[in-house]
Amino acid sequence: MRFSRLLPWIILVVCTGAGAALADWRPVTHEPWPAPEAPISHREQTLESSTGRTLRAHLVLFDSRRYRLAVLDLGPELAPTSAWLERLRAAGLLAAVNGGFFHADGQPLGLVIAEGRSLSRFETVKPLSGVLYDDGRGIHLERRARFQSRPGIDALIQSGPYLVERGQAVRGLSTQDVSRRTFIATDWRRHWILGATRDGLTLAELAEALATPGALAPWPVERALNLDGGSSTGFLFDPGEGRAPIELRARRPVRNLVGVRAR
Template identity: 80%
Template sequence: MLLSLLVFWLMFDAWSSPAQADWRPQTGEPWPAPEAPISHHERTLESSTGRTVRAHLALFDSRRYRLAVLDLGAELAPASAWPEHMRAAGLLAAVNGGFFHADGQPLGLVIAEGTRLNRFETAKLLSGVLYGDARGIHLERRVRFQLRTGIDALVQSGPYLVEHGRAVRGLSTNDVSRRTFIATDWRRHWVLGATRDGLTLAELAEALSTPGALAPWAVERALNLDGGTSTGFLFDPGAGQAPIQVRARRPVRTLVGVRAR
């Protein structure tokens, strides 16, 4: 995604006013137990404005699983190659990662399997930093982040969607696209998710901050990853079963996933 388009998109967001919507789950499948191992969950939501959104979710506990970022190379890798990369890296679930330029260069800092790519950037879009180290998984505002040794997985992305349990104000209410995100209760529970249907950033933030809508626990903070045609999801159910996949419609530069500790 070109930086110039992202800058225009952010300027347009500032002129938009958020539309409020109530989100109701339409599927009756029960949530897994909080102490369950990593699990896949498919969710269908309907808003009070009439929008229906299907989402694929990978729920996991950061005490048992670590964050991983895979660099698929500047030539970019199509969704058909994701399962091979995922298996080779020992990932149990993955989504597409952060933003990138048309030439494949990442937008913002990326640390993939301990290797640093690009540089830390202060573009308004990149309001959050998702990273992992030996202590666990962390999600922070860019202004609070300090780069240090021991970080082996990191992506800059944005915008922030939920903070302190509330939807962030001022998010776009105009661009309806498929979305990729990560969210946490900021204790130890996390969810990697991707939607099969389009919704605005404001709607996604509202859904994430609605109790029981996209997580079985209250979301304390959440971050948007690259969405639109880059949106993709992959989950390995194990036991010789075929992966559960939402195919990205374009090649991507990075994957964000989890592996067992």
């Protein structure tokens, strides 16, 4: 998503009233969740809301003790989704979603560290409220104001807004812009989910769905962060062993991917 498309979001956060009605979400998918100790796995989850909206999401669940986060730079030429699988396999990634925001010329918005190389500078613009990174010891998701650079960080994306914090949906998120969404969520122990929605919904709706027990995760979501969305929303899970990849194609090229690889 180009930076210019962030401007309506900034305006909506300021102007949206806190009294807007929020949806209650219930799962339509009734298959059991993978066991917490299971290896990396894919899940397609369907929810329905009390306001009549349907949410279908591709999810990849993984344990940070066994898997690392990676950021794969696709270059300023903005590689199309058709090139994702080849790039993903070459980098040893098992799954990926589109990553952070970028400018019209393809330059990343906010700090990005891909494969240990810093590609841009740290930003303090309001939408980039979170920092997602891997330092070799684990995966971290922090508020921008709390982040401190340190040696060993080889994968980092600055993005936002924060969707869930301390188990609660963040207040003040937009209730107006309906778009496909990409996100990362965690129980802040060792369990993580990378997700992308097939259907459009607002940021406030996504936050409420993530904070609803059992809706988009088998464990309570302690914190979650929005990644680039809209026409940039894409998802790829490679099950290997000759099986066809599971894919949600982005509608336009993107600058980088956030992915998962084995430790």
